[in-house]
Amino acid sequence: MASLTIVTNTQYQIKPLLESAIENELKLLEAGLRKTNERLKVFENRYKLQTSEFITKYENDEIKESVDFEDWVGESRLISRLNEKISALRGIRFEN
DSSP states (O other): OOOOOOOOOSSSOOOOOHHHHHHHHHHHHHHHHHHHHHHHHHHHHHHOHHHHHHHHHHHTTTTTOOHHHHHHHHHHHHHHHHHHHHHHTTTTOOOO
């Protein structure tokens, strides 16, 4: 577990400001996650494959490369990164 100490020279209460910033970032990441999932569904419907099946075939060179497939791989990787960031932000707690 990582720990962070924040020091400020202002009398302004920083904790509510940080909580609000984290909550706003979570909302943006979750919106990005929804949009990325929608884009994955478009690929899945177009090619009649679930993303997990596609990635397996792609990594095993069973699928010929194309711009669409590169985009699909990118969207799949983006889902992982977004989920990691969301998980990290949700794991933050403030101690007094």
